[in-house]
Amino acid sequence: MPVIAYPEGRKSWQRRTPRGQIAVWFGWLLAVAFTAFCWRVMTEGTIWAFVWDAPTQAADIGARMIPPRWSYFPTLLKPLWDTLNIATLGTLAAIALSVPVAFLAARNTTPSATFVRPLALFLIVASRSINSIIWALLLVAILGPGVLAGIIAIALRSIGFIGKLLYEAIEEIDESQVEAIRATGASGAQILAYGIVPQIMPAFAGISVFRWDINIRESTVLGLVGAGGIGLNLESSLNTLAWPQVTLILLVILATVVVSEWVSAKVRHAII
Structure with a gap:
């Protein structure tokens, strides 16, 4: 009614x-x-x-996955370290690339709303439209398998995320502060340094740490396509039906994600 x-x-x-x-x-x-x-x-x-038989198959695989093969843990230390490096270096590279893109995309800082801003927005949309796995597949075909392909894949995927949130934060700043600094005769660099950057720093720090947390999770599966990290061990264990090793790898990934979530929460709380 x-x-x-x-x-x-x-x-x-x-x-x-x-x-x-x-x-x-x-x-x-x-x-x-x-x-x-x-x-x-x-x-x-x-x-x-197959659907009706799925519960039986799931129970059978679950029985084979227990207990985990704890002796396999030392083998995972280097791949785990590679995974952390992929996420961290990829995030740092994305930050370096996305900051200028965000300033070019924001309406109040772009040098040209007709030509430059649409190009910057296109880069942001293109980065966000392609999943990191797809980027990794392309880069492995170009650069070959390894950690470098994973780092670049994470960076290319993260540019759109960081750039979009950052340019929105730039557009939401208090323009009165910028006008006050401009009225003193400050140069463009001084207006940027004292009028815009201090206002967006809390948002920038939170966005960066949040994206690093997301990249930790994404980098754990890039090895499935040959881009390095612990995903390589997961793929080989799945291919050889080594279910106890799969269980251990999943537990390690879960623990890594939980720790990264805790670290990112602490960092965001300390910065913001």
Whole structure:
């Protein structure tokens, strides 16, 4: 039933007209039909015998994964270190590249809203549109497998994230502070250093640490496509059906993500 709100705050319930009721039921009918169509498309190639057997297979694999192979842990130390380096160096490279892009994309700092800003926005959108796994696949084909491909993949993926949030923070600054500094006859560099940068530093620090936390998680799977890190060990263990090793690797990844989340929370709390 529609609700009519009067100026004095009183609300009145009114029954829909027959035509309105038919329109509502017709809308629900279309929604149900569309849902049924989508379900049919999604399950067109499904082999239902595998689906019914999935609980049995999951229980069998789960039994093989326990207990973890703790003796395999020393082998994971170097890949884990590579994973942390991929995330950290990739984030630092992304910060260095995304800061100028963000200033070029912000309306109040771009040198040209007609030409430069659309180009900067295009770079941000292009970076965010391609997943880090896709970047890693392309870079492994170009540079070969290894940590370098993973670092560049993380950096290219992070430019869009950092650049978008940072240019939005730049556009939301208090312009009165900038005008006050400009009124003193300050140069463009001084306006930037004393009027804009201090206002965006808390947001910049939080964005950077948050992206580093995300990159820790993303870098753990880049090895699946040959971009280095602990994902290489995960792929080899899966290919050889070494389920106890898979369990240990998953536990190590979980512990790494939990620690990175704790560190990033502490850093954000200390900075902001």
